[in-house]
Amino acid sequence: MPEMPSADLSALIGLLDLVGIAVFAxxxxxxxxxxxxxxxxxxFFALVTGVxxxxxxxxxxGAPxxxxxxxxxxxxxxxxxxxxWFTPRRWWDKPVLEWADAAGLGAYAVLGTAKALAFGVPPVPAVLMGVITGCVGGIIRDVLAGRPSILMRPELYVTAAALSSVLCAGGAVLGLDKGLVWPVAAVAGFGLRGAAIWWRLGLPVYSAEREG
Amino acid sequence: MPEMPSADLSALIGLLDLVGIAVFAxxxxxxxxxxxxxxxxxxFFALVTGVxxxxxxxxxxGAPxxxxxxxxxxxxxxxxxxxxWFTPRRWWDKPVLEWADAAGLGAYAVLGTAKALAFGVPPVPAVLMGVITGCVGGIIRDVLAGRPSILMRPELYVTAAALSSVLCAGGAVLGLDKGLVWPVAAVAGFGLRGAAIWWRLGLPVYSAEREG
Amino acid sequence: MPEMPSADLSALIGLLDLVGIAVFAxxxxxxxxxxxxxxxxxxFFALVTGVxxxxxxxxxxGAPxxxxxxxxxxxxxxxxxxxxWFTPRRWWDKPVLEWADAAGLGAYAVLGTAKALAFGVPPVPAVLMGVITGCVGGIIRDVLAGRPSILMRPELYVTAAALSSVLCAGGAVLGLDKGLVWPVAAVAGFGLRGAAIWWRLGLPVYSAEREG
Structure with a gap:
């Protein structure tokens, strides 16, 4: 597993990185x-959220x-x-942005997991690296803005990143072909996030009955 | 001082790490x-607070x-x-948790200081590493939750971590036996935190008179 | 550009560091x-803001x-x-502190940019490193205190750091003498921040018309 990323893998990682960066920024x-x-x-916000x-x-x-x-x-x-700054905000109305963000989330989660695996990180922490790659930029953005972060909302956001990451790491553990696993994993996370946007899905929250 | 940690030391560090991680998580x-x-x-909160x-x-x-x-x-x-998630919250009522957290705090502060010293960090920064190890997980947890962090409350929390860290670094400077210093330092921090819980002790705050 | 810092450069960096650290702390x-x-x-606040x-x-x-x-x-x-702690707060009344902070900001931004360039970072990211060096300590301080950070106020603060950083990196790209560029860059940032304090200057904010 502690193989170093090949040149092709690096190029793909670089490309996915740029997609995620621009959308998140x-x-x-x-x-x-x-x-x-x-x-x-x-x-500053564009940079922090993007990278x-x-x-x-x-x-x-431990990577540069x-x-x-x-x-x-x-x-x-x-x-x-x-x-x-120089375009009217209605060009970027909420639905367009939310769907672009959903695509970036899936791609970024897969990228993060794959990079961690390529650096020899075991599967469970590698999944967490995927979730971190997808979500932490947005969390820092929200903390800096002083508003409740995506982490604290019941909508399926972190969960979608986790789905992509688990599929990516699972495929690697099973030795499946990356050319198949990566797109499937990215699309699955995008699909779950999209379903959450479309049908306003959310996770159940910790219920009061358990406190009894 | 820039000795590398021995195998035994590493094993003990690993054990103390797991104690602190589970309680903080x-x-x-x-x-x-x-x-x-x-x-x-x-x-996400369990992970961030734990590690x-x-x-x-x-x-x-500069350690991995x-x-x-x-x-x-x-x-x-x-x-x-x-x-x-699956147990009723009354199993984890506040007193039990506070005392477990106090034990974790002392152990984690000693561990953090010892690891920093083992990596060649000078005593004063090493003490700060102990305090950071004990307190920063909880501070990040509180910032993410959008509530005033333990850092901003007058109760003796950061101070208890500082006591354990100072005793641990002081023992190292004096060349005392780790097998003696470490437990004493951890118990001292636990004791101070426990006293703060029991008698509701707090530090004096910056007083208005000084502003005159 | 990926030259390592010389002994002289390191000494100057160390000195500028101490100036900024004490004022920010x-x-x-x-x-x-x-x-x-x-x-x-x-x-804790002094340390976090200072370093x-x-x-x-x-x-x-990737530096230690x-x-x-x-x-x-x-x-x-x-x-x-x-x-x-032990001095009356009126010794540190706001104007004195603001001006000292302005001086620290310019010096720290130049220092951060120069260090990044010396470690082989390209010019644009190096400018960002200068801004980060000047501003992030204060941002963390404000987030921990739960108040809107300097980042969210229209006054020219981050902008002043950016001016010093751009001048420093620009001078390096043009191959100008550091002994000239660094003081000029630090003074320019200090001057811009000072003008903002004196005449209460601010940047224009994103305007509502653009939303139409």
Whole structure:
């Protein structure tokens, strides 16, 4: 399992990373716009939301933080902030953004799990790395904005990331083909998150009866 | 001082780690239950509270993050969340939990200080690593839950961790036997925290007169 | 660019670090005093505010965290907390502190950018490292205190750090002399922050018209 990522795998990881980064950065920038913040704050939010989850993952698994030595990731986040600043907000109305975020969530969770496995992390912590990659950027964004984070809402968000991560790690444990497992895992998480958006699904919360 | 940890020391560190992790994870899971959260949030809280302090310590001292390569720590946190979810909350009434947390606090502070010293960190920063190991998981838990953290309450909590850490580092500076110093240091922090729980002790706060 | 820092550069970095650390630690300690906290909380705030930004920078660029192996930085923060505790708050009235913080901000932003460049980080991420070094300690301080962070206020704070960082990185890209660029960059950030304090300048916020 502690194989190093191959060149192809690295290229795919890099591509998925950019997809997730741009979408997540956009959610951060738009939250800043909604909160009537300045451009500098908007850029900071775009960056933190875009790279926060992957940064925590890389620090935890002991990998070089992916965007720090990369000349393109940070400029992409700043460009997303620029675009958000100069375009009307109705271009980015909530449904479009929520669905894009759902796609980013699935892709990012798979990417995070795969990177952790490639660095020799055992399956259960690797699943957690996938969840962290998908969710922590948004959690930091919400904590900085002083609003209840996605973590504290019953909607299926963290759960969708967990589904993608478990499928990805499960496929690796069973030795299945990555070219099959990864898209299936990403689509499954996207589908669960999409179902939650569409039918307003939520998890059951801890019930009062258990306290009796 | 920059000796590497021996096999025995490592085993003891591992054992103390598991004690602290399970108890802290339980406090995180129970807070999630109290806030009427879902199982996924409960598991996230158990993990963050259980491994947060040790993770920050390991990142700061440049050690591999203890639970990421370990196949057991993350499953233990998830198991704690499962147990919390399926048992009535009165099994975990506040006094029992507070005393278990106090024991974990002392043990974790000693462990954190000892690990930092073993990695060549000087005494004063090593004491801070002990405090961070004991308290930061709970602080992250409270920030995520959006409630005032243990850091902001006058009760003796951070102070008890500091006592254990100072005794542990002091014993190391004086060259005393670890087999003696460590239990004494852990029991001292536990005792101070216990006294604070029992007699509702608190530190004096910054007084208004000084502002005159 | 991936040259290692020379001995002279390291000494200058160390000196600038201590300036920023003490001033930032003081702002943390005084916030704890204002919130009527205990000495232990005050010391924790002094430490987090003093070393938080540099710690995140060092973790992200893969450098050993600057204060952990240093026997002096942590004691300086604790000493600042002691001084804050035992002196009347009017000694540290707001204008003095704001101006000192402005000076620390410029110096710290230059230092952070220069350190990142010296570790081979490309210019755009290096600018972000400068901003992080200058601002993240204060942001963590505000999040822990549960108040809106400097990030969310329209005043020119993060922007001033960004100016110093851009000038520092720009000078490096153009191959200009560090002995000239660094002081100019630090003074420019200090000047912009000072102008913001003096004339109560702020950035424009995201306007409602764009939402139409």
């Amino acid at each position: 956009l959610t951060g920038a738009l939250l800043a716009a909604q909160l009537r913040q300045t451009f500098v704050t908007m850029a 926060g989850g992957g940064s925590v993952r890389d620090l935890l698994i 933080v992916f965007w720090v030595r990369d000349p393109w990731v940070a400029p992409v986040c700043l460009a997303v902030a620029l675009v958000s | 339980l406090t995180g899971a129970l807070l999630a239950a109290q806030l009427r959260q879902t199982f996924v949030t409960m598991a 947060g302090g040790g993770s920050v310590r390991d990142l700061l001292i 993050v203890f639970w990421v390569r370990d196949p057991w720590v993350a499953p233990v946190c998830l198991a704690v969340a499962l147990v919390s | 003081l702002t943390g300690a005084l916030l704890a005093a204002q919130l009527r906290q205990t000495f232990v909380t005050m010391a 938080g930004g540099g710690s995140v920078r060092d973790l992200l660029i 965290v600057f204060w952990v192996r240093d026997p002096w930085v942590a004691p300086v923060c604790l000493a600042v907390a002691l001084v804050s």
